[in-house]
Amino acid sequence: MIQKLKNQKQILQKLGIERLNEMQEEAKLAIGATSETVLLSPTGTGKTLAFLLPLIAELNPEVDQVQLLIIVPSRELAIQIEQVTRSIGSGYKIHAAYGGQSFNTDRQALKHPPAILIGTPGRLADHLRRNTFETHEIQRLVLDEFDKSLEVGFEGEMKEILSLLPAVEKKVLTSATQGVEMPDFLGLSPKAITVNYLDSQRNNLRIKAIVSPEKDKLKTLVDALIHLGNAPGIIFCNFKDTISRVSDYLKEHGIAHGCFYGGMEQRDRELSLLKFRNGTHQLLLATDLAARGIDVPEIEFIIHYHLPHRLEEFTHRNGRTARMQKEGTAYVLHWRNERLPDFIPTLEEEYLLDKDNPESSPWETISISGGRKDKISKGDIAGLFFKQGGIAKAHLGNIEIKNDQSFVAVHHSEVATMIDKLNKTRLKKTKIVLRKV
Numbered sequence: 270m271i272q273k274l275k276n277q278k279q280i281l282q283k284l285g286i287e288r289l290n291e292m293q294e295e296a297k298l299a300i301g302a303t304s305e306t307v308l309l310s311p312t313g314t315g316k317t318l319a320f321l322l323p324l325i326a327e328l329n330p331e332v333d334q335v336q337l338l339i340i341v342p343s344r345e346l347a348i349q350i351e352q353v354t355r356s357i358g359s360g361y362k363i364h365a366a367y368g369g370q371s372f373n374t375d376r377q378a379l380k381h382p383p384a385i386l387i388g389t390p391g392r393l394a395d396h397l398r399r400n401t402f403e404t405h406e407i408q409r410l411v412l413d414e415f416d417k418s419l420e421v422g423f424e425g426e427m428k429e430i431l432s433l434l435p436a437v438e439k440k441v442l443t444s445a446t447q448g449v450e451m452p453d454f455l456g457l458s459p460k461a462i463t464v465n466y467l468d469s470q471r472n473n474l475r476i477k478a479i480v481s482p483e484k485d486k487l488k489t490l491v492d493a494l495i496h497l498g499n500a501p502g503i504i505f506c507n508f509k510d511t512i513s514r515v516s517d518y519l520k521e522h523g524i525a526h527g528c529f530y531g532g533m534e535q536r537d538r539e540l541s542l543l544k545f546r547n548g549t550h551q552l553l554l555a556t557d558l559a560a561r562g563i564d565v566p567e568i569e570f571i572i573h574y575h576l577p578h579r580l581e582e583f584t585h586r587n588g589r590t591a592r593m594q595k596e597g598t599a600y601v602l603h604w605r606n607e608r609l610p611d612f613i614p615t616l617e618e619e620y621l622l623d624k625d626n627p628e629s630s631p632w633e634t635i636s637i638s639g640g641r642k643d644k645i646s647k648g649d650i651a652g653l654f655f656k657q658g659g660i661a662k663a664h665l666g667n668i669e670i671k672n673d674q675s676f677v678a679v680h681h682s683e684v685a686t687m688i689d690k691l692n693k694t695r696l697k698k699t700k701i702v703l704r705k706v
Contacts, residue, residue, distance in 0.1 A: 277322065280357055284318075292466040293319040300324065300441055305461035307451075308443040312561045312588030314466065316413070317353045320441045324409050325359050327439075328384055334406035339387040340430065342417040344369055344535060345542065347387050349564035350413065354385055361385055366392045369535030374672065376401055390418055390426035397433050408438045414561065415442050416449040428454045445561060445588065446581060474591035475598045478616035479572070484604045487518045490574060492621050493602065494524055494552070499627035500569040501545070503553045505560070505586050507575040512554050515574065519554070525629050526552035529559050540634075540676075540706060547667035547678035548632040560585040567592065572600045580612035632666050633684050637675040638702040645670060645697050650677055653696055658687050676706070 281288065289297070292310050296319035299306045310316050328336050341347050344367040351365040364378040366388035375392070379402045386393075386402065396402060410431075412418070418427060431454060442455065447467045451457055481489035490504070506512050509530040519526055527541035527550040544550045546566050553559060560582060568590040577583050590597030601616060603609060639645045647668045654660045654677070666678030679687055684705055692703045 280322070283358060284356060286318075289318070289322075290315060292316075292464065293322075296320065296464045297323045299462045299464050300439075301327075303460075303462045304439050305457055306441045307457070307461055307463040308441060309447065309463065310443075310445065310466040312445045312585055313590075313592030316443045316445075317350055320411055320413075320443065321350075321354060321357060324411070324439070324441070325354075325357065325361065325385070327409065328359075328361060330361075332384070332406050334382050334403050335384065335386045336406050337385045337409045337411070338393075338407050338434070339385070339411040339413060340390055340393060340415075340418065340427065341387065341413045342389065342415075342421055342423065343367075343558070343563075344389060345538070345558070345563040346414065346561075347389060348539065350387050352564055354387070363387070366396060368392050378672075390423035390430060394426040394429050397430060404434050405436055407434050408436050409441075410434060410437045410439070411441045411443070412455070413443050414445065415455070416444045416446050417561070419452065424452070424454075431456070445585060473596045474587060475596075476587065476614065476616060477598060477600055477619045479600050479602045479619050479621070481602060481604050484606075486574065486602055486604065487515065489621075490515070490572070490602060491519070491522050491524065493572065493600065493619075494519075495624050495626055496619075496621040497570060498624070499551055499630070501548075501551050501566055502568055502570040502572065503555055503559060503565075503586075503589055504572045504574050505555060505557065505577075507556065507577065509556060511575065512556065516554055519552075523626060523629075524552065526550055526554050529553055529555040529563075531556065531558050543669055543676055544634050547634060547669070547676070548630050549634045549678060551630055557582055557586065559589070561588065565589065567595055568597060570598045570600060572602055574602055576601065576603070576610060576613070578610075583612060631680050631682075632678040633681045634706050635677050635679050635684060635687065635703050636706045637677065637696075638673075639696055639699045640671045640673045640675050642672055643697055643699045645675060645699070649696055650675060653691060653694070654679075654687065657694060658683075658690050660687060 293315050296308050300320060300323040308316055324337055339350055347365040347367045351363055354363050361384035363385045364383040366375045368389060368391055382402055479493050509532050512528055512530055516528055527545050529538055529541050545553045571586055571590050587599040650668050654665050660683055664680035664683045668677045688703045693700055
């Protein structure tokens, strides 16, 4: 028997949140009171929690089939929502299905159906064609960042999926974009309630210019990163080829970073984000793939190494910082003689100060060959490192559990010792292998 969902106060305490923001409160009320809700709010304002809280509270613990289906445009967003859902601690089984992950992994997970299924349109449509899960108990449907799914060519799969959901009673659509046209196949009635927070002011976001005296901006980028110090930030480029060139230059100047773009293998993309979250890397060099729908820590700044072509992308990139009432700065790095697009406002210039190179991150990442399928928890891993490894609490960082693997941030001074002490020991009856990644 699944315990009833904890009350909201307990959930927020578990998530480290004092209270829901205004948008989340309004969305929760609307979703609870109506069958169709369109939630429009900027990136980083907490839309995931806004729809999860009321929808999970409505699930039936006696039903052993999929009850809540969440459709998302990207693998990273699927993973992010899965992590947020697990962190709530509802007791319901959850699974995320997406391309780049073994289809057999999905098939095994769906043999004992999760109450909450999250997935990308292509992978979900594939499962429905193969009848790997039942749809007759799916009464609640979320189309998260639905406009992005349409934009990247998933319209056919979304039509197919919606046509195969006979029991849906409640729909929630979310977007961070204003003025999106609702396609007919979404089947929204004129009575759908719209919760619109896109026009709310983001007074905690500053936008500044960093001016490069040379057309090639690489040296100015390094100077800017030294000026900004050892703080978490994302550098946005328009092309993966540019990322390769910038990455090589940063390596030459001893600036640690991760990369994130569409051409990377899925495992490498996930590992890059994981290292960014746990502090192994303070900087992420990325394309617009990272502009929305990824789970990253509080970002103090973003840098537009290249400017996007449209205001919409500019807004989404900026939404990675100044999130959830925190302050942040978006920097436009441009050549002195470069003509900026009309959507860029008049900017105050940030003058770069001469500073020493910031200290590199003290954290490194160790992988462990065991995960959720082995019934391994964060507490199990922490206990292993404290009791058998003898590590100080201050030297053990963020722990993340995946289905068949886990990752832990460890102070660089302890990495070799921990691997030597703990490699090939047993954890929950599983012999584990540790290695630095």
